[in-house]
Amino acid sequence: MNLDALNKVAEAMVAPGRGILAADESTSTIKKRFDAIGVENTEENRRDYREFMFRAKDAMAAISGVILYDETIWQNAADGTPLVKLIEQAGSIPGIKVDEGTEPLHGSPGDVITKGLDGLSKRLPKYYEQGARFAKWRAVIDIGAGIPSHNAVHANAHALARYAALCQQSQIVPIVEPEVLMDGDHDIARCYEVTTWVLKETFQELYYANVALEGMVLKPNMVIAGKKSPKQASVDEVARETIRCLKNCVPSAVPGIAYLSGGQSDEDATAHLSRMNEIGGFPWKMTFSYGRALQAAPQKAWSGKKDNVPAGQAAFLHRAKMNGLASLGKWTPELEKKAA
Numbered sequence: 398m399n400l401d402a403l404n405k406v407a408e409a410m411v412a413p414g415r416g417i418l419a420a421d422e423s424t425s426t427i428k429k430r431f432d433a434i435g436v437e438n439t440e441e442n443r444r445d446y447r448e449f450m451f452r453a454k455d456a457m458a459a460i461s462g463v464i465l466y467d468e469t470i471w472q473n474a475a476d477g478t479p480l481v482k483l484i485e486q487a488g489s490i491p492g493i494k495v496d497e498g499t500e501p502l503h504g505s506p507g508d509v510i511t512k513g514l515d516g517l518s519k520r521l522p523k524y525y526e527q528g529a530r531f532a533k534w535r536a537v538i539d540i541g542a543g544i545p546s547h548n549a550v551h552a553n554a555h556a557l558a559r560y561a562a563l564c565q566q567s568q569i570v571p572i573v574e575p576e577v578l579m580d581g582d583h584d585i586a587r588c589y590e591v592t593t594w595v596l597k598e599t600f601q602e603l604y605y606a607n608v609a610l611e612g613m614v615l616k617p618n619m620v621i622a623g624k625k626s627p628k629q630a631s632v633d634e635v636a637r638e639t640i641r642c643l644k645n646c647v648p649s650a651v652p653g654i655a656y657l658s659g660g661q662s663d664e665d666a667t668a669h670l671s672r673m674n675e676i677g678g679f680p681w682k683m684t685f686s687y688g689r690a691l692q693a694a695p696q697k698a699w700s701g702k703k704d705n706v707p708a709g710q711a712a713f714l715h716r717a718k719m720n721g722l723a724s725l726g727k728w729t730p731e732l733e734k735k736a737a
């Protein structure tokens with residue numbers, strides 16, 4: 398393992414003014430997104446959609462890296478250019494989702510465990526050869542009555558650490574993503590408590606697995622009230638509680654934090670990130686690794702029609718630009734409206 402080289406990639410992934418595009422929806426997840434805009438979930442439509450984002454030069458200026466699904470990393474654009482090449486030509490780094498989704502965790506009703514460790518050490522060098530310089534593994538922790546269990550927090554942290562160690566062994570930067578879901582009716586204090594637990598456990602396991610923190614990127618949820626909670630927190634509260642939580646849990650050797658959007662509205666995800674960077678006072682870069690909060694608008698504008706590709710690219714540019722500004726703490730609601 399060449400730690401300097403890993404660290405360089407990790408630093409580039411969180412470079413100020415840029416962030417990560419999570420375009421790694423599995424075939425069944427992208428079906429949900431396509432259903433919402435009336436687009437058939439064919440291989441060609443998936444390719445066309447992703448191709449137009451990777452070809453959006455101005456938008457890609459704010460995108461440091463793209464997380465791909467297995468299908469996409471092997472796919473060619475309509476003119477035969479590998480999609481990976483389009484990403485590289487745009488000055489971004491290709492990455493790959495390597496987990497295989499979740500399944501119920503035996504013995505802990507309501508909790509899930511992420512699959513995908515079997516055969517991973519053999520898959521990683523192939524992805525490297527295909528151009529991937531970082532990877533992603535998502536652990537999912539739900540908050541509810543009696544969950545998460547200790548078993549779920551521990552087993553998921555252990556799997557994240559095993560994955561991260563294997564990535565570094567293959568010279569691939571691991572994005573370590575322990576996601577505490579915001580689907581419930583819990584308040585922000587409960588999210589703070591569970592996120593703290595999950596992060597502490599995750600870094601303990603990363604330590605036991607000899608993962609070099611300088612060569613990874615953390616992708617956490619923000620500390621935020623559940624979507625169904627009647628007590629929603631303000632932008633400032635989310636920003637301050639998230640910073641406070643991470644400062645208590647994340648060693649400063651980690652180069653950067655790239656948040657998931659997790660079902661926040663596009664504007665909330667941007668506003669929260671910008672406020673955190675405005676407040677500052679933490680040792681890591683803080684940026685975005687958004688899926689839905691970057692893609693909902695372009696998907697709607699495109700709606701599967703060739704003629705709408707420029708509109709889709711414009712919508713993608715707007716969100717990428719706004720989030721790029723947020724990574725510098727320079728986004729404002731006025732800019733959001735002006736550029737729209």
Ligand code: 13P
Nearest residue numbers: 419657658659687688689
């Ligand atoms: P969201 O930003 O839509 O949460 O997706 C990010 C991601 O990659 C989840 O694993």
